[in-house]
Amino acid sequence: VNKNLYGMHPFYLCVEDDGKAHGVLLLNTNAMEAVLQPTPALTFRTIGGILDLYLFLGDGPEQVVQQYTEFVGRPFMPPYWGLGFQLCKWGYGNLSVVKDVVKEMQLYDIPHDVQYGDIDYMERQMDFTIDPVNYVGLPEFVDEIRRDGMRYVIILD
Numbered sequence: 001v002n003k004n005l006y007g008m009h010p011f012y013l014c015v016e017d018d019g020k021a022h023g024v025l026l027l028n029t030n031a032m033e034a035v036l037q038p039t040p041a042l043t044f045r046t047i048g049g050i051l052d053l054y055l056f057l058g059d060g061p062e063q064v065v066q067q068y069t070e071f072v073g074r075p076f077m078p079p080y081w082g083l084g085f086q087l088c089k090w091g092y093g094n095l096s097v098v099k100d101v102v103k104e105m106q107l108y109d110i111p112h113d114v115q116y117g118d119i120d121y122m123e124r125q126m127d128f129t130i131d132p133v134n135y136v137g138l139p140e141f142v143d144e145i146r147r148d149g150m151r152y153v154i155i156l157d
Contacts, residue, residue: 009072010034012042015061023056023064025071081151084113088155091120094134095141102145114151127156
C-alpha cells in the first residue's frame with residue numbers, strides 16, 4: 001500500500017428543520033482548527049495551504065453520510081471479537097498470573113473476550129520471542145483459551 005493511511009477529516013453534518021441535510025469537508029494539509037460559534041456558525045482557521053472544500057447534499061443525513069464515506073472511504077468493520085470486552089495490563093510478570101486473571105474473570109462472571117500479553121512476555125523485550133522462564137507454555141495457553149472462545153493478543157513495541 002503506497003498511500004497515507006492517516007489523516008484528519010474536518011467534516012460536519014447539518015440536518016435542517018425540513019429534514020434535508022448537508023455535509024461539508026475541508027481538506028488541507030496545513031494546521032487547522034474548527035471553532036463552533038454561538039450564532040450558530042462554524043469557523044475554520046488554517047495557516048495556509050490549498051483548500052479543498054467538498055459539499056455533500058441529501059434528502060437526509062443518511063444520503064450525506066453515504067456520499068461522504070464514498071469519497072473518503074468506508075469505515076473498517078472490525079472482527080466481532082474485537083468489539084468484545086478486552087483486558088490489557090503491563091506487568092503480569094509470568095504466565096501463571098495471566099492464567100489466574102483469566103480464571104478469576106470467569107469465576108466472577110466478568111465478561112472477558114480478549115486477553116492481551118504486553119511486552120513482559122518477551123525474552124529480554126525482543127520481538128517475536130517468548131520468555132523461556134516466566135512464560136513457558138504460552139502457546140498452549142493461547143490454544144486453550146481459543147477453544148473457550150477467547151482471543152489472545154500480543155503487543156509488539
